[in-house]
Amino acid sequence: MTTDVYPNRTGKLALGWGIVAALAVAVSWGRGIAMDLMIAALSVVEFFGGDDVLEFEFDWIGGPLRALGTVAMAVLAWRVVRYQRVSKGACGRCGRDGTPGRDWRSLAKWAAWLTVLPAIGYAALKLYWGFGGMGGLADENLFGDVKPWSPGFADTAVMAAIGVGVALAMAYRLPRLPRWLLLTPAIIGCLMLLPVSVIGMAGNFTGANDFGPLGGLEPWVTWFVYGCFAVWAPCLTAVTLEYHYGTRGTCRACGRG
Numbered sequence: 206m207t208t209d210v211y212p213n214r215t216g217k218l219a220l221g222w223g224i225v226a227a228l229a230v231a232v233s234w235g236r237g238i239a240m241d242l243m244i245a246a247l248s249v250v251e252f253f254g255g256d257d258v259l260e261f262e263f264d265w266i267g268g269p270l271r272a273l274g275t276v277a278m279a280v281l282a283w284r285v286v287r288y289q290r291v292s293k294g295a296c297g298r299c300g301r302d303g304t305p306g307r308d309w310r311s312l313a314k315w316a317a318w319l320t321v322l323p324a325i326g327y328a329a330l331k332l333y334w335g336f337g338g339m340g341g342l343a344d345e346n347l348f349g350d351v352k353p354w355s356p357g358f359a360d361t362a363v364m365a366a367i368g369v370g371v372a373l374a375m376a377y378r379l380p381r382l383p384r385w386l387l388l389t390p391a392i393i394g395c396l397m398l399l400p401v402s403v404i405g406m407a408g409n410f411t412g413a414n415d416f417g418p419l420g421g422l423e424p425w426v427t428w429f430v431y432g433c434f435a436v437w438a439p440c441l442t443a444v445t446l447e448y449h450y451g452t453r454g455t456c457r458a459c460g461r462g
Contacts, residue, residue, distance in 0.1 A: 233400035323433035344421030405431030
C-alpha cells in the first residue's frame with residue numbers, strides 16, 4: 206500500500222506545498238517578480254530607443270533575491286510533484302500511470318479565446334493613453350510626456366497580441382512550432398499575470414491601489430485592468446498546462462507516451 210511504502214505522505218506533501226506557497230507569496234509580495242519581469246522588458250524597450258517615462262527603477266537587491274526565490278520555488282515544487290506522483294504509483298518524470306488521460310483540448314480552445322477580450326481591452330487602454338487620451342486619469346499630468354513608443358504603452362499592446370497568438374497557437378496546435386517557442390513566452394506570461402492579478406484584485410478590495418503610482422488613476426481603471434488580468438491569467442495558465450501535457454512525447458523514464 207502507498208501509506209506503507211511512503212509513511213507520513215500527507216504530512217510531507219502538506220509541508221512541501223506549504224513551503225512552495227510561502228515562497229510564492231514572498232516572491233510576489235510588494236513589487237514582486239511580476240514587476241521585476243515587467244521592468245526588465247520595459248528596460249529592453251528603453252534601451253532600443255524608448256523614452257523613460259514611468260517612474261519605475263529596477264530593484265537590484267530585491268530583484269535578484271526574488272529571482273533566486275522563484276528558482277528555489279520551482280525546484281521544490283518539482284521535487285514535491287515527483288514525490289506525489291511516485292507515491293501514487295505513477296512515473297515521477299511524466300506522471301503517467303498507464304491509464305488513459307482525459308482530453309482537455311476543447312476546454313483549452315475556449316480558454317484560449319477567453320484570453321482575447323481582456324488582452325484587447327488592456328492593449329486598447331494602453332494605446333489610448335499612448336496616443337494622448339486622458340480618460341481614466343485623475344491626474345492629467347500622470348502620462349504627460351508619454352508617446353506611443355514610450356515603454357509600457359505600444360510595446361505592451363504588442364506583447365498582449367503575442368500572448369493571444371501564443372494561446373491560440375497552443376490550443377489549436379498551429380502552426381507546427383517547437384514546444385519551447387510557445388511554452389517559454391506562455392510561462393513568462395503566467396509568471397507576470399498570476400501574481401499581478403491576485404495582488405491587484407486584493408488591492409482593489411482593500412483600497413491599497415489608491416496609493417503610490419496608481420493614485421493618479423480613476424478608481425475604475427484598476428478594476429478594469431486587474432479584472433482583465435484576473436480573466437487572462439487563469440485562462441492562459443489552463444491553455445499552457447494543457448499544451449504542455451498534451452504535446453509531451455514518450456517518456457524516457459517509463460516509456461509511456
